[in-house]
Amino acid sequence: MTIEMLGRMRGEVDPDDMGRLARCCTHARLPQTPAAAGYRYYDLGGAAPSFYLRRFRLGTRTAAVSLIAPVELSSGLDAERGAPALAQVVLSVGARPIPWHEVCEPDLFPGDSALLARAALQAVLELDLLTDEECPLCCD
Numbered sequence: 001m002t003i004e005m006l007g008r009m010r011g012e013v014d015p016d017d018m019g020r021l022a023r024c025c026t027h028a029r030l031p032q033t034p035a036a037a038g039y040r041y042y043d044l045g046g047a048a049p050s051f052y053l054r055r056f057r058l059g060t061r062t063a064a065v066s067l068i069a070p071v072e073l074s075s076g077l078d079a080e081r082g083a084p085a086l087a088q089v090v091l092s093v094g095a096r097p098i099p100w101h102e103v104c105e106p107d108l109f110p111g112d113s114a115l116l117a118r119a120a121l122q123a124v125l126e127l128d129l130l131t132d133e134e135c136p137l138c139c140d
């Protein structure tokens with residue numbers, strides 16, 4: 001984590017960003033180059049959807065952003081690894097997924113790291129978040 005990142009995360013969430021989170025349907029476009037954005041791809045096989053995971057770690061504590069069940073933009077089918085796709089965004093603190101309406105200010109439990117939660121939120125804000133109206137997965 002860079003000093004610049006820490007500086008950005010110390011402040012309150014920008015009101016514009018709060019608005020983006022509130023309007024978002026929980027889907028986002030995958031980053032063009034997920035690996036360069038810090039995401040690793042997981043396909044566990046079976047019925048479990050594939051997902052991308054960006055993890056933040058401080059000692060034994062973690063927070064993460066998952067991009068779950070990517071759907072290919074062109075075909076609407078399950079996306080191949082690295083294909084342009086939409087996915088559901090889930091922020092988790094430790095092993096606990098945070099409900100979307102709380103991602104700005106997650107209820108932290110003893111042992112959770114507020115800094116990691118904020119780092120994960122920053123990663124969510126770096127995504128191209130979709131609204132209900134523009135999201136093809138939600139509007140039909």
Ligand SMILES: [Zn+2]
Pocket residue numbers: 025026027130131132135136137138
């Ligand atoms: Zn959506």
